[in-house]
Amino acid sequence: MKLTPGKAILLALILLGATVTGVRFARGLGAVTHLSDRFPWGLWVGFDVLVGVALAAGGFTMAAAVYVFNLKRFEPLLRPAILTAFLGYILVILALLVDLGRPYRIWHPMIMWNPRSVMFEVAWCVMLYTTVLALEFSPAVFERLRMERPRKIIRAVTVPLVIAGVILSTLHQSSLGALFLIVPEKLHPLWYTPLLPILFFVSALAVAPAMVILEALVSARAYRRQPEGELLGELASVIPVILGIYLLLKLYALGTGGSITWVFAGTVESMMYWLELLLGVVLPAFLLAIPDVRRSVRGLLWSSSLVVLGVVLNRLNVAIIGMWAAAGTRYLPSWMEVAITAGIVALGIFLYTVAVEHLPIFPEQRLRLVQQER
Amino acid sequence: MDQRRHRTGGSVHAITRREFVRKGLGGLILLTAGGVLSSRAVAKAPLVREKAILIDTARCIGCKSCVAACKEAHGLPPEETGDLSPTTLTNVFFRPIAEPKPHLVLGEGRLQERSYKYQCMHCLDPACASACPVAALRKTPQGPVIYDASRCIGCRYCMMACPFRVPRFEWAKALPSITKCDFCAGRLAAGKKPACVEACPAEALKFGDREELLREARERIKGDPARYFNYIYGEHEVGGTSMLYLADVPFQELGFPNLPKEPLPALTWKSLSKIPGLVVLLGAFLSFVQWLSQRRVEVERIEVAVERRKAA
Ligand code: SF4
Numbered sequence: 001m002k003l004t005p006g007k008a009i010l011l012a013l014i015l016l017g018a019t020v021t022g023v024r025f026a027r028g029l030g031a032v033t034h035l036s037d038r039f040p041w042g043l044w045v046g047f048d049v050l051v052g053v054a055l056a057a058g059g060f061t062m063a064a065a066v067y068v069f070n071l072k073r074f075e076p077l078l079r080p081a082i083l084t085a086f087l088g089y090i091l092v093i094l095a096l097l098v099d100l101g102r103p104y105r106i107w108h109p110m111i112m113w114n115p116r117s118v119m120f121e122v123a124w125c126v127m128l129y130t131t132v133l134a135l136e137f138s139p140a141v142f143e144r145l146r147m148e149r150p151r152k153i154i155r156a157v158t159v160p161l162v163i164a165g166v167i168l169s170t171l172h173q174s175s176l177g178a179l180f181l182i183v184p185e186k187l188h189p190l191w192y193t194p195l196l197p198i199l200f201f202v203s204a205l206a207v208a209p210a211m212v213i214l215e216a217l218v219s220a221r222a223y224r225r226q227p228e229g230e231l232l233g234e235l236a237s238v239i240p241v242i243l244g245i246y247l248l249l250k251l252y253a254l255g256t257g258g259s260i261t262w263v264f265a266g267t268v269e270s271m272m273y274w275l276e277l278l279l280g281v282v283l284p285a286f287l288l289a290i291p292d293v294r295r296s297v298r299g300l301l302w303s304s305s306l307v308v309l310g311v312v313l314n315r316l317n318v319a320i321i322g323m324w325a326a327a328g329t330r331y332l333p334s335w336m337e338v339a340i341t342a343g344i345v346a347l348g349i350f351l352y353t354v355a356v357e358h359l360p361i362f363p364e365q366r367l368r369l370v371q372q373e374r
Numbered sequence: 375m376d377q378r379r380h381r382t383g384g385s386v387h388a389i390t391r392r393e394f395v396r397k398g399l400g401g402l403i404l405l406t407a408g409g410v411l412s413s414r415a416v417a418k419a420p421l422v423r424e425k426a427i428l429i430d431t432a433r434c435i436g437c438k439s440c441v442a443a444c445k446e447a448h449g450l451p452p453e454e455t456g457d458l459s460p461t462t463l464t465n466v467f468f469r470p471i472a473e474p475k476p477h478l479v480l481g482e483g484r485l486q487e488r489s490y491k492y493q494c495m496h497c498l499d500p501a502c503a504s505a506c507p508v509a510a511l512r513k514t515p516q517g518p519v520i521y522d523a524s525r526c527i528g529c530r531y532c533m534m535a536c537p538f539r540v541p542r543f544e545w546a547k548a549l550p551s552i553t554k555c556d557f558c559a560g561r562l563a564a565g566k567k568p569a570c571v572e573a574c575p576a577e578a579l580k581f582g583d584r585e586e587l588l589r590e591a592r593e594r595i596k597g598d599p600a601r602y603f604n605y606i607y608g609e610h611e612v613g614g615t616s617m618l619y620l621a622d623v624p625f626q627e628l629g630f631p632n633l634p635k636e637p638l639p640a641l642t643w644k645s646l647s648k649i650p651g652l653v654v655l656l657g658a659f660l661s662f663v664q665w666l667s668q669r670r671v672e673v674e675r676i677e678v679a680v681e682r683r684k685a686a
């Protein structure tokens with residue numbers, strides 16, 4: 001493995017994050033975060049967990065496309081998507097270990113049950129789905145190690161595995177929204193709605209293809225491969241449809257929730273709402289509805305970045321900005337919280353590059369492996 | 375009702391068979407429905423009288439004897455911390471009031487402000503307990519909402535969920551816990567009153583059965599309607615709480631949150647209760663789609679083969 005400038009930066013970020021994590025464990029959450037009794041959840045829950053899980057939605061959606069809907073032409077995009085999802089969930093768990101007051105008890109929900117708790121359900125789904133992802137990804141490792149038997153076993157159970165993964169993902173993607181159903185008097189009316197679980201799920205569906213496209217384009221550039229242009233364009237064509245449904249749901253929630261006046265209140269919250277909706281939903285939906293945009297690499301790159309930005313903004317709005325007013329304090333993360341988050345993201349990218357360089361992830365790598373075998 | 379009569383045997387014949395079946399069945403259906411709809415019906419054992427504290431802020435003189443007694447009973451340092459904190463499970467807060475009004479006990483000596491004691495409300499259907507993934511927080515039938523630190527993973531979802539913003543977190547500790555008033559559960563079990571109630575020199579705190587305290591609160595309002603604000607805070611807030619408040623000014627002036635009558639856990643339960651059905655439906659749907667698409671692929675393959683043979 002060569003140490004490129006890119007990797008050096010990643011390693012530096014990881015090192016910084018690890019150092020701050022050391023401080024966090026030695027001196028407690030109060031010493032490194034801006035969290036308080038008024039604001040118990042911050043950047044790590046908002047970004048690392050909520051955004052992290054949403055952006056990992058490419059895994060279950062692509063698996064469903066290939067194995068449930070039998071759209072085999074998308075197969076080349078599947079393995080990279082599973083890899084990202086798997087790494088994504090590992091990062092979410094890492095972030096949780098940093099965020100939890102008693103991380104060594106993270107396994108407690110396994111034996112200490114509270115079926116009335118949304119958090120309990122999320123914990124189980126994340127646990128099970130990470131296992132499913134590990135199994136879905138395992139063929140890449142088995143192929144590389146030329147282990148035929150386990151590979152065949154996994155192949156035999158792939159369909160039920162994928163179906164289980166889709167169910168688990170549907171549950172916890174939506175339940176992350178349901179976490180906030182219990183705070184009607186704390187979350188700003190612009191975001192509080194009984195539809196929160198559905199909105200979280202649909203936006204995860206929308207960001208899933210966007211992430212797959214983005215990832216394919218970026219890795220194509222990084223590894224000088226030919227991007228799967230036509231396939232990506234086809235994938236992109238579903239985004240405006242899902243975003244359209246999402247927009248309708250958002251407007252419906254706004255109309256029925258009686259929060260329409262808040263949209264024009266000119267407050268920070270209303271600005272953020274506009275930003276999230278216009279920049280992250282309306283604009284990319286409009287752009288991706290144009291065939292020429294879907295045919296150009298730049299068009300795809302920009303518009304799927306906007307979809308991702310939209311989901312990032314939405315989750316941060318729900319978890320942070322939307323909580324400001326009722327909390328009576330405007331939490332913003334400390335530099336150390338940001339450093340840990342950056343370190344975790346850097347670790348994810350680093351692990352991705354390591355995996356891609358050593359395992360058969362892209363179709364041509366798998367082909368090469370098969371040819372070597374012959 | 376019916377069952378009890380059956381067991382004692384005294385008036386079994388007082389109800390006809392048909393009536394029994396009707397009542398029994400109806401009761402059963404109601405019970406199951408109730409049990410399914412609100413898990414509270416299951417959680418609440420009717421045999422134990424629920425305890426409560428009536429906090430009459432009109433009588434509160436702001437001496438903070440309760441705060442000191444609470445700290446002593448829990449082995450906490452006596453220093454003040456301003457707000458509730460890991461070392462201050464209850465505190466007394468002072469609020470200016472809109473119009474000057476002589477105090478019930480201090481008279482003209484306190485015209486401009488009122489004081490009130492604040493702590494965990496011990497909700498009847500606590501949001502914190504429903505939120506906790508590991509059931510570290512639990513409502514006991516006697517009234518207290520208690521916390522088991524050995525289960526807690528420190529996710530702080532209870533703090534998010536609590537509509538009264540009560541739970542505190544030990545931010546400064548490497549191995550933190552949640553802290554809040556425990557309604558002196560240990561003292562109650564030993565047959566004693568809560569420490570704060572025992573310490574109050576102004577009789578602003580009264581411990582007893584919730585039903586009886588509600589009756590007493592109503593009587594106090596009726597006995598001095600010119601003084602009391604006609605409302606018992608905690609009777610219905612988020613489904614009712616074990617801490618009941620009286621005041622001689624509107625509760626808004628004291629800064630008490632204006633909350634809905636429905637218990638908050640019902641909001642998440644609406645979503646959670648759909649999960650079993652969703653799993654079954656989704657499982658069936660996905661399996662069906664998979665079967666259908668697989669068939670389509672196979673049919674296509676056969677068609678192609680047939681075409682080829684024809685051409686050849
Ligand atoms: S006041 Fe808050 S902490 Fe106390 S029982 Fe109710 S929800 Fe739980």
Ligand code: SF4
Pocket residue numbers: 505506507508509510511525526527528529530531532533552
């Ligand atoms: S912080 Fe502890 S008590 Fe509170 S919800 Fe999490 S596990 Fe339960």
Ligand code: SF4
Pocket residue numbers: 443444445447463464493554555556557558568569570571
């Ligand atoms: S009931 Fe006990 S724990 Fe609660 S405030 Fe009173 S003395 Fe403190």
